[in-house]
Amino acid sequence: MGRVLIKNVDWLITVDAGRTIYRHGAVGIADDRLEFVGKAEDLPPDYQADEVIDGSGHIALPGFIDTHVHNTQHLGRGLGDGCDMPVLLLERLYAYESVMTAEDAYWAARLCQLELIRSGTTCFLDPSSYYPDETARATGDSGMRGFVSRTAFDIQNTKIGKLPRRPLFRESTEEALDRAEETVVTYKNAHGGRVRAWLSIRIPVGCSDALCKGIRRLADKHKVGIVTHCCESHDQSVGSRRTSGLTDIERMEALDVLGPDMVMIQMGWANPNEIALAQKRGFKISYTPTTGYRIALGDATFGHFPEFAALGVTVALGGNAAMSSNHLDLVRVMGLGAGMMRSTRISPFIFPPEQMIEMATINGAVAVGMQDEIGSLEVGKKADLVLFDTRTSEWCPVHNPLSNLVHSSRGGANYVFVDGRLLMREGEITAFSEEETIREGQMRGLAIAERSGLDRIHRPHWSVR
Numbered sequence: 001m002g003r004v005l006i007k008n009v010d011w012l013i014t015v016d017a018g019r020t021i022y023r024h025g026a027v028g029i030a031d032d033r034l035e036f037v038g039k040a041e042d043l044p045p046d047y048q049a050d051e052v053i054d055g056s057g058h059i060a061l062p063g064f065i066d067t068h069v070h071n072t073q074h075l076g077r078g079l080g081d082g083c084d085m086p087v088l089l090l091e092r093l094y095a096y097e098s099v100m101t102a103e104d105a106y107w108a109a110r111l112c113q114l115e116l117i118r119s120g121t122t123c124f125l126d127p128s129s130y131y132p133d134e135t136a137r138a139t140g141d142s143g144m145r146g147f148v149s150r151t152a153f154d155i156q157n158t159k160i161g162k163l164p165r166r167p168l169f170r171e172s173t174e175e176a177l178d179r180a181e182e183t184v185v186t187y188k189n190a191h192g193g194r195v196r197a198w199l200s201i202r203i204p205v206g207c208s209d210a211l212c213k214g215i216r217r218l219a220d221k222h223k224v225g226i227v228t229h230c231c232e233s234h235d236q237s238v239g240s241r242r243t244s245g246l247t248d249i250e251r252m253e254a255l256d257v258l259g260p261d262m263v264m265i266q267m268g269w270a271n272p273n274e275i276a277l278a279q280k281r282g283f284k285i286s287y288t289p290t291t292g293y294r295i296a297l298g299d300a301t302f303g304h305f306p307e308f309a310a311l312g313v314t315v316a317l318g319g320n321a322a323m324s325s326n327h328l329d330l331v332r333v334m335g336l337g338a339g340m341m342r343s344t345r346i347s348p349f350i351f352p353p354e355q356m357i358e359m360a361t362i363n364g365a366v367a368v369g370m371q372d373e374i375g376s377l378e379v380g381k382k383a384d385l386v387l388f389d390t391r392t393s394e395w396c397p398v399h400n401p402l403s404n405l406v407h408s409s410r411g412g413a414n415y416v417f418v419d420g421r422l423l424m425r426e427g428e429i430t431a432f433s434e435e436e437t438i439r440e441g442q443m444r445g446l447a448i449a450e451r452s453g454l455d456r457i458h459r460p461h462w463s464v465r
């Protein structure tokens, strides 16, 4: 790919160990790696590049790492509106998933990744679907970095309701484990390491003890992580206790499943014992505030995310899905995530912009086990970085770019690099056709809603003429 030089960057926010910010910075990229990060005046005078990008008026920072992205739910945007969590999962989301085709799943993932790239996200962790192959194919095409996983359920009649009567949702423990393992083996190091696979315990109330233990065995065997939604809602906490007498994390501790290679999504209903287990077992947390806002999970009131962080537990950020939080913009997630905790604690000192940006970058890298490769801008690391244009009304004036990014800007990156490849240049997607992706997404989204009957539920309450 050669060399790229980004010069005249107004604010170069490295998120390195010293949290260095360079004014008038420059970034040199050689193939997929960062070759120079520093002040422009320190760039060797004979530095040669195949392409030079003018970063005037921009901030540059590591690409965001979203640790909670449901790629294939993207064609169901809004179809989870106006219902409680068990209804959302069992009657909306799984109904949508059970009628989608593999080709639908591919276009859903591509539309999802279009939104991610536009918002400045360069890497995602997908907590599973029945279509990891299509998500992987879309990731190969989009140029993003991503972790896919395959859904494994073996309890059809869960304590929060029944899964759909479709073959996909009717797997035995052995079938679910075999297919999850096949995904891990297939995507061990796909697309030069850009696409990888993890294991998933999608929601613990849908997974038997044997399945949970089997997933742990596979994670140890293949040395990959496990992602799971845990302590997500009051309904699921009650459902977990009705299943096993224990809550989600307590149950996994009893099954000897917990470990530092796990990412726990949501966690707003973690009890004191489970908070202690986070510290003891070293698992990571994906804080997803927009879900709580959108479908009233109660994690603004009951969530202990600042406390987790203060205990030294890695807290990263998640956007979730078009059917649950309805957008995947980590800039908005940072602002909402800080505000949610400050408001309920009546404290303006909780989750300052610096901490939110850490969650969106280096903490995300730690969560997916790639902190030596991504999450900060340092020589030798992968060239995954984004630039935001500050020459707009909501950015002006720039006293503190960290505060402006989290609390003032409307988001929307202007340049996005993954592995040194430019996926968006001056706001234009260069990796694939945006127009085709939106056209397919609109057409297929409406067709799925019709096939699943969800189109009758999700329409404006006002008269449409």
Ligand SMILES: [Zn+2]
Pocket: 068, 070, 127, 229, 265, 320
């Ligand atoms: Zn989720």
